[in-house]
Amino acid sequence: MAMNRREFLKIAGFSTLLGLGGKAAFELLAPGEIEAAMEGIPLTAGKKWGMVVDMTKMDERIMDEAIKVCHRIHNVPKVENTKQELKWIWKETYEHTFPGQHHEYPAEAYHGRNFLLLCNHCTNPPCCRVCPTAATWKREQDGVVMMDQHRCIGCRFCMAACPFGARSFNYGDPRKAPEELNPEFPTDMTYPTRSRGVVEKCNLCAERLAKGQIPACVEVANKIKKGALTFGDLADKDSEIRELLREHYTIRRKPELGTGPNVYYII
Amino acid sequence: MYDGWKIIVGLVIGVCVLLYPFWPSAGKWDAKVPEPELTARAKEAKECVEPKSYIRTEHMKLLDEWRQEAVRDANRIYKSSTGKIYDKSLQNTCMECHSNKSKFCDQCHNYTGIDPFCWDCHIEPKEKT
Amino acid sequence: MLEKAIRGSQTYWGWLIFLLLVIGVGAGNFIYQFFEGLKITGMSRDVSWGLYIAQFTYLVGVAASGVMVVLPYYLHNYKAFGRITILGEFMAIAAVTMCILFLWVDLGQPIRVLNVMLYPQPNSIIFWDMVVLSGYLILNVLIGWNVLSAERKGIHYPKWVTPLIYLSIPWAFSIHTVTAFLYQGLPGRHFWLTAIMAARFLSSAFASGPALLLIICFIVRRFTKFDPGKEQMRTLASIVTYAMILNVFFFLLELFTAFYSQIPGHMVHFRFLFAGLEGHGRLVPWMWAATVFAVLALVLLINPSTRRKEDTMILGCASVVIATWIDKGMGLVIGGFTPNPFERVTDYWPTVPEVLITLGVWATGFFILTVLFKVAASVKEEVAGY
Secondary structure, eight states: OOOOHHHHHHHHHHHHHHHTTTHHHHHHSOHHHHHHHTSSOTTTTTOOEEEEEETTTOOHHHHHHHHHHHHHHTTOOOOSOGGGOOOSEEEEEHHHHSTTTOOSSOOTTTTTOEEEEEOOOOSSOHHHHHOSSOSEEEOTTTOOEEEOTTTOOOOOHHHHHOTTOOOEEOOSOGGGSOTTTOTTOSSOTTSOOOOTTOEEOOOTTHHHHTTTOOOHHHHHHHHHSTTSEEEEETTOTTSHHHHHHHHSOEEOSSGGGOOOOOEEEEO | OTTHHHHHHHHHHHHHHHTGGGGGGTTOTTOOOOOOOOOHHHHHHOSOSSOHHHHHHHHHHHHHHHHIIIIISOOOEEEOTTSOEEEOOIIIIIHHHOOOGGGTHHHHHHHHTOOOGGGGTSOOOOOOO | OGGGGGOOOHHHHHHHHHHHHHHHHHHHHHHHHHHHOGGGSSOOSSSOOOHHHHHHHHHHHHTTHHHHHHHHHHHHOOGGGGGTHHHHHHHHHHHHHHHHHHHHHHOSSGGGTTHHHHSOOTTOHHHHHHHHHHHHHHHHHHHHHHHHHHHHHTSOOOTTHHHHHHHHHHHHHHHHHHHHHHHHTOTTOTTTOOTHHHHHHHHHHHHHHHHHHHHHHHHHHHHSSOOOOHHHHHHHHHHHHHHHHHHHHHHHHHHHHHHHHTOHHHHHHHHHHHTOBTTBOTTHHHHHHHHHHHHHHHHHHHSHHHHHSHHHHHHHHHHHHHHHHHIIIIIHHHHHHSSOTTSOOOOOOOOHHHHHHHHHHHHHHHHHHHHHHHHHHHHHHHHHTO
């Protein structure tokens, strides 16, 4: 994780509080204390979130678990027409993750190997530039590229603009997705589904960040193999993520386009 | 009247079409005034996020403000006028107490002919039938 | 003047009723799409724009027919076009209406469309597209209606219309430029990421718009007593010719850049369109057909004898319309999305409901066009004393 001891304790404290059934816990404390602490987003304000995918530690199982947990806690369904699939985080082979980078004589370990892909939460996102209603925008506080499903008109301009194919569209009603493919749907009762006709993508677990938790994919990956996925504050030069970037050579997808992706890959 | 029949027939059709909003409730004019039921949990809590008189008339506006502030302003903490703090969440705050949607929310909504589309995305709590 | 539209021959009413039937079928399918979602179309996660946006892109060009008649008359005093400016303006109204309808049926949440006005985002090109298209529609309605009204009364149109007419000229150029900007500013879509996209849009617009207008002029001459005029039609044909030459030339420029540089990211989209990729090649025969029609158009239109003879003139114009419809429609949109950012190929082909909704929107446009042209032709007949 990206924080120092003080922040870790803050997070642990709030997580416990919120783990006690949300508002009930709040009611136990004097209003004044909480108010003082709860202005804005206490734990994410002033941050610049980034992620490092360490391919030297990553394996198929970690990737599968990360995808599973993300799609479970966000109620992402499997639809019958795979061409219209919905995915917030997924696997792609090396050649297709970095098109234009590969050559005829690839290293054996990387030839056809799966990488983990998700929205890069770019510093200069073209998707936000093109959205006509600001249904997607880059949060000033911490750089998360957010989605507002209440406002999205489903024009799919953002999907055309994203050079990374990170966005999915609900061509049909996600609640009408076939039961055989989605036996427990909705898989998480504390999070909404989407309606038909809106775009969705990884939201960097904004609802978890608000409670002081790290994204679910990172949490699950670290449980299996510490350091496979690292999440942290790129603006803090003493953070773990910055240390990783200093010590290891990292590449990003399509950097020449200037979108400033914030997901780095250690090869 | 010249073309009298055409005018009368046209008028009748026109008036019927104008009364379109009332078609779905035809024949149901003796419907009972709704009596929303509180769950045991709601009764225990004694008060809602805001006082009942305010909440009854303003909950739509409140939810609209919540969704704007929670999603767009990343401000998920609500400080109620009663002094308590709540999470701005329809699913996790409101529906935690009022988990009997069909006996609570739907009672008034159905009576007044309102069909809020919140439930297209936000998940209704499972009710024991 | 609308009363002119409710009196007409059997053919006129037959055509309108046929159009209404097509509109009905389209509307029914749209209701089906409204409740089921866009999953009933052939669009996918990779090819997220399809037939609807292809038609929208093409029709923005057709709406240019207005300015190609208005510009010579008002800016260069080419008196001959005075008779037919109204036809150009009315066709622009029908075309822009179709554009707006195609955009609307393509939305995932159509009833939220007003969000584009409620939450304006000047950084988004769609916002500007909404501004310029709505503005152009309003301009053409105001100008067309007032000018025709005045003609009927035998007086000069009111003075306030004049600045609007002059405004409509650069405004027409702006609708193509802005629509081209939708495509040419997207990083990662190398088929579209070229400065010449706006120039290509303008040249294909000034070819296809007047070509379609010319064909409709022939129909007007055939079915009403209003004759747009031989000289007018010849000049229009010349405009179409020059514009088509430019259009084909710009396309060849694109081919050069892609294939001389040998950059895979640039070449691959052309390969997909003209040869197919990884076994996906449904668009290949269409693109080659567009090429054949483009060549035929140039041969028929550049050669003065075939350009002046009416039947070959019409054939040349029809070839222009077909070639540009394929190239600027499906060719442009699907070619841009395939292959996707991961260099994977996902097939796209419109489904039956998608095609029926498309036909419904086209029929709506032709309905508006027929009604407006009936009004215009009838007024001109009335003024001429028929």
